[in-house]
Structures are given as C-alpha cells and as structure tokens.
Amino acid sequence: MNPASLAGSPSFYRGRFAPSPTGPLHFGSLVAALGSYLDARASGGEWLVRIEDVDEPRTVPAAADGILRTLEGFGFEWDGEVLVQSRRLDHYHAALVRLQLDGDVYPCACSRSEIAAATSRKSVDGGLLYPGTCRAGLAEGKAARAWRLRVPDREFSFVDRIQGESRQNLEREVGDFVLLRADGQYAYQLAVVVDDAAQGVSAVVRGVDLLDSTARQIWLQQRLGVATPSYAHLPVVVNAVGEKLSKQTKAAAVDSAGGSAVLAAALQFLGHPVPAELHRAPVADLWNWAISAWSIGRVPAVRGIFPGGEVL
Numbered sequence: 001m002n003p004a005s006l007a008g009s010p011s012f013y014r015g016r017f018a019p020s021p022t023g024p025l026h027f028g029s030l031v032a033a034l035g036s037y038l039d040a041r042a043s044g045g046e047w048l049v050r051i052e053d054v055d056e057p058r059t060v061p062a063a064a065d066g067i068l069r070t071l072e073g074f075g076f077e078w079d080g081e082v083l084v085q086s087r088r089l090d091h092y093h094a095a096l097v098r099l100q101l102d103g104d105v106y107p108c109a110c111s112r113s114e115i116a117a118a119t120s121r122k123s124v125d126g127g128l129l130y131p132g133t134c135r136a137g138l139a140e141g142k143a144a145r146a147w148r149l150r151v152p153d154r155e156f157s158f159v160d161r162i163q164g165e166s167r168q169n170l171e172r173e174v175g176d177f178v179l180l181r182a183d184g185q186y187a188y189q190l191a192v193v194v195d196d197a198a199q200g201v202s203a204v205v206r207g208v209d210l211l212d213s214t215a216r217q218i219w220l221q222q223r224l225g226v227a228t229p230s231y232a233h234l235p236v237v238v239n240a241v242g243e244k245l246s247k248q249t250k251a252a253a254v255d256s257a258g259g260s261a262v263l264a265a266a267l268q269f270l271g272h273p274v275p276a277e278l279h280r281a282p283v284a285d286l287w288n289w290a291i292s293a294w295s296i297g298r299v300p301a302v303r304g305i306f307p308g309g310e311v312l
C-alpha cells in the first residue's frame, strides 16, 4: 500500500474503522464499522482497520483480537495490514517534536484540582475548559506534566456529510487541549490525526460522539501541514435513558453467529431497511445488496437513536 501516491487523487476514497480495544465489538461499534465499510465499498474505495490502543490504561488484553475475529465472522474484508497504535509511538513523538519546534504546543504543570480551582467553565466534552494558566510559560518552581496545543479564538466550520454544517470556536468551547498526557500517554487527538494522515485516509465515517472532536483534529492537521479528510458522523446507538452504548454502559457483545440478521438490524438503524428475505440469507448476499443499496443521504441526520426496545 502506498498511501502517498493515491491519496492525492481527488476521486480516490480510503476509509477506515478505528476501534479502541476496550472491550468486545458491540452493536454501536458494529454500526460504525458497517457505515464506514459500506461508504468505502459503495465508492469503490479501500477500507482500513486500525486498532486504537494508544490509551494503555483503558486497553483490554485480547479485545483487539476479539474485535478483528468478529469483523471477519460478519464478512468484513479490510485492505492491507491492521495498524496498531501502540506500535507507532515514535510517530506521535515526531509530530509532537515538530509542534514543539514550531511553538504550537507548550508544557503544562496544572493538576486537575488546580484547573478546577481556577475555572468552572465547561468544555464541549463536559470537562473543564482549560483556563490557559501555563500558556505564557510555567510558573516558578513548576514542572511540566502534560503538553497542550494552543488553539485560536476563531470559528471552525465544516460540512459533515450526514450532520450538515458544524461550527466550533476552539478557544471558547474546547480550550488548549492535551496532546501528551501527564501519565505519559499520547492523546487520542494526536494519534488519530497522525495516523489518518500517514494512512492517506480520505474519508472518515464514525460515530457522532466524535463530531465535537473534529474541529480539534482539523486544527491539528493544519498545524502539522497534512490534508483534511471528509467527515461523516453516524448517529450512535443509545439505551433507553439516552446513553451511548459502550463498555461503560455495559453494552452486550455482538456475535457474528447472528450473521445477516444482526447486520440487517445495523442497516435498519442506518436508514437502510433490508428486504425480509435477506435476513436469513448468507452474509455474502446481504453484503451484495447493502453495497449497491448504500446511500449516505439515507442515514438519519440525528445524534442518537434508541432502537425501539429491540434486544440487540
């Protein structure tokens, strides 16, 4: 695979699915895999899988293998090798060094409690909006804990292929954000931007919970001088009380033995009801139908859907 040679071509499509191996594949992550896969295949493009295990404390041993086996069991076929973030720390380091040399990042000495003492303003993520304490340099006697990216006081706007126009002022809504954490781990925001660029990803299709991260990623792409892919944010599966299905909300693992019926439920969720006769058909028949039926315009432009009380 040579991303650089193809990624520059305006019509070339390369998508990806980038699960964090924090537990087994559940219905919510199956929906994200399916949306990104069908959008790539329906465009005649490539589809990559990347294991996002950069957050070591959250990584569950063997979860990555389980996710890959489940995807295979459903008949997903990825292109090239699976990229594993924990093997790419030198690339994240190189990107951080570049940002350091350009003065785009600064060391931060603040602990969580110091930030909480300095501000009560919330960021879009629900955490505290960093008040900029270390922006102009570390106070006497303070040691660096983390590295933060400076963000501008201007509005970023981009057109999401599903959710429409999205706007965010990074300084007012997010604040200078961490790229290297106090525990020595590289942040998701840095790893995802470095890897999407390194892999020549041209189209990102993922859950809407990451819509609010997109302006941060676009800003980081601009600081690193790499291309910005197109973005499409799928609705996420929520439970009866509106929480996103995740390991934290005890989402059940999906079993590829469920085959076409499970894929049909995921397609229904994405606005593509599957003809009844395909629910029990071999998965190959369902894939043929789904790749030709896929149209991103049919995906509901909403943030969360509770799938009608069905047991999934």
Ligand code: GLU
Residues within 6 Å of the ligand: 017, 018, 019, 020, 052, 192, 205, 206, 207, 210
């Ligand atoms: N690893 C992230 C997750 O599992 C997805 C990252 C992305 O698609 O940009 O939520």
